[in-house]
Amino acid sequence: MRGAGNLLAATVVVVLVSSLVVGKAGEETPSQDKKVEPRGKRQTEGIAPGICDFGSAGASTWCSWSSPGPDAASRVENEGAPEAWTLSTGINSLWVGGPFNDTTGDDRGGYAFHETSSTPSKLAPLAVMESEMQGPTGPNGKCLKFWYFLDGLSASELRVKVRKRGEGKAVTIWKTNDLTRGDWREAQALYTFTDNHTIMVEAVPAGAGDPFNIFRGHIAVDDLGTRPGQECIGLCSFEGGMCDWNNVRTDDFDWMLGRGTQNPITGPPRDRSSSQGEALGGAYVFLDSSFPRRPGDVGRLESIEFQATDPNNPPCMRFYTYMAGRGVGRLRVLLEDVVTRKQQIMWALQGHQGTRWVQGQLPLSSGTPFKVVFEGTVGKPRLGDIALDDITIVSGPCATLPPAAMPPASGDCTFEEDTCGWSNPGTNQRVDNLQFLRVRAAEFAFPTTDHSTGSRQGFYMKLESPARKQEGDHAWLLSPIMQGDGQAKCLSFWYLMFEPLGEVEPNLGSLSAFMLREGSSGALILTPVWTLHNFQGLTWFFAQTPLRAEGDFQVVIEAVWGASNSSGMLAIDDISVFDGNCRTVPEAAVVRAGDCTFTRGSCGWTNLTSDRDFTWTLASAVRRPLNMHDHTYGAPAGYIYFDVFNLGGRTQRLQLVSPVVEPMPDRSPLCFTFWFAGFGADPNTSLSIYLRPSQLRSFPEQLLTDLSSDIRVWSHILGDPVGWIFGQVQLLASTRFQVVFEGVSFNGGFTLDDFKVYAGTCTKRPRDSSLSFSHS
Secondary structure, eight states: OTTTTOGGGTOOOEEOOOSOOBOOTTSOOOOSEEOOOOTTOOOOSOOOTTEEOOOBTTOOOOTTOBOOOTTOSOOBTTTBSOBOOEEEEGGGHHHHOSOSSOTTSOTTBEEEEEEOOOBTTBOOOOEEEEOOOBOOOOTTOEEEEEEEEEEETTEEEEEEEEEETTOSOEEEEEEEOOOOTTSEEEEEEEEOOSSOEEEEEEEEEOOTTOTTTTSOEEEEEEEEEEEEGGGSTTOBOSTTSOTTEEEOTTSSSOOEEESSOSOTTTOOSSOSGGGGOTTOOOOEEEEOOSTTOOTTOEEEEEEOOBOOOOTTSOOEEEEEEEOOSTTOOEEEEEEEETTTOOEEEEEEEESOOOSSEEEEEEEOOOSSOEEEEEEEEOOSTTSOOEEEEEEEEESSOOOOBSGGGSOTTOOOBOSSSSOTTOBOOOGGGOSOSSOEEEEEGGGSSSSSSOSSSOSTTOEEEEEOOOSSOOTTOEEEEEOOOEEEESSOEEEEEEEEEEOOTTOSSOOOEEEEEEEEEEOTTSOEEEEEEEEEESOOOSSOEEEEEEEOOEEEEEEEEEEEEOSTTOOOEEEEEEEEEEESOOOOBSGGGOOOTTOBOOTTSOTTOEEOOOOTTSOOEEOOSSSOGGGOOOTTTOOSSOOEEEEEEOTTOOOEEEEEEOOOBOOOTTOOOEEEEEEEEEEESOTTOEEEEEEEESOBOSSOGGGGSOTTSOEEEEEEEOOSOOSOEEEEEEEOBSSOEEEEEEEEESEEEEEEEEEEEEESOOOOBSTTSBOOOEEO
16 A cells, blocks of 8 residues: 555745744743733833834834835835834724734833835835944844734735945845734844945835735834844854854764865855845855765764754744755754754755755754754765855744655645645545646736745645536645654644635635544544634635644645635645644634534434434435535535424434543633524424533532433524524533434424534524523
């Protein structure tokens, strides 16, 4: 089964600060996101010298920064006159825009922001904030530190540039176009400059051709300023030496600093960053393959010790390597556990890669303190120098690049070059009827860009949308076979679930992730781990979910069309699989026991009715009540029902029981939601929900005398048929429990669909249903 590579075949140096921090085990480590604290709670520690916090309400200040308005003489290159940033606080956020709090959680704390929405008569301009004149940075560079906030559909990009005194041309040293999902994010950028210069912070709104430029949005910055270059921990452009990187003493030879090769056969002619502008300094590190080196000699460059990473937000390391020549050997990136000294190969590239600097990147995820090791191996002497430059660390997981450097069956993919081993199943496997297509963003009006490159030329994967499609038509995208060792892994990706406004009864469909593995009996087991339904927004959103398996498994991404006339988009990009027990993002995508759309079976719900003539039954195209379509996709099948017709008038009771549901770790409530519809001539036809736990809490004391009995928590009597009705009920339990649906009728029935268990409280729906705590 493994031969086919498919389980189905058997049958500039920049960093966004993240959870990567320096320190010994047990030391306090700051988080990557600066969470909003209760209003009025302001940090007591002082701001570092050179950092501007923009003051507070009634005392706002630009410090040493300035923001020229539209009348300023200077113009941003190719973008006309800039707009001014605005000084504000959280107490003004609903009035003029901006975040509700500054970085300390204080709604009176100051920050600078730019409103990015346009009006029918005026396109929102770019805003520029500029530092005072800075002198040459020196070889160690400067570390620009700040916090930033991007929110809203019209917030397009935040970027930082360096401009030489008296010149209009500027060099970009940092940028992002990802929304910060309601949190302030910390960032820092290490740069060097040989001349007097200024730093420019630019807030970029959606452009004239972007349909979302009229929607509200803002870009904000806080705690902005420069510090000595050494404060950008782990970053290095090598102009001032090795920074936080050191040669390993037990290898064969050392990495050396250089500015340009003395061997034109293997290169490089100059460092990577110097190509960005004449005023930038330039250096790199390299392995010299000349005499007395021999084939197979190894040189290792290791980082300082870093603390364990945040499993929910491991950092991404980026760097550039130059590997040109017929005799180039191999470059590997190793993750070394500082306690056990065990090393894991995270990235490997071998042989000639062209006469250019090649960008590499990989996620850094470790549950223990670790070091990063660059390991270069000599190929043919004098014909294979290997150079390294501009090591950076970016917040959040990333797909390994280039694809040739990925570990075997890693699952990572940006889809820029190919599909990295992800594939559509063969038609003979009969698991889907559509395909995922690799497409360029320029081929479609929306989305305007892919996520990886943020450009019209980038690629992503989308669900095929034929002219004639049916409700429930779907496609699978299969990962390469991956090896599970019982330890938690995390699957992350970016998704787009968009449906144009104005469609009648919009029903886009669903996007889900599954684990596919072989059971002990040889049967294939498909386990849902993440799922969302219908329209989710107008941009790319981040997703992640934990994976845990013993032995070989594959990840399945499934996209399903809802309405046959939908003209929406279901797409994914930037898949990464890394070690760590992450939480599911977004929370709405969490899959719990009891969740079921009945599209492929009953998801562990079982029928306990003893009478074979009357049972809960999965609907099919040829057997269903009242020609009813399912709620999920509007397809002819895909729900469960009971239908009783008893000539003797004897009432039947039919029970449908859930799999065992785990309570919340803190014993907080769960909310169970579902859709139902009733039919029949018996006016006493009813549907009830019972809780079958081993222990209950928060119910009236008189009901707790017999905990072995089912407790009714919801009931509904048949009314006039009105189609699908939404229902929900709050579940309170301190131990494992089951949910029981009981239908009662002698001439009638109910249909059920789309069960979902959420964390949190909820009120009873429909409001006219009974909410009573009584024994069955």
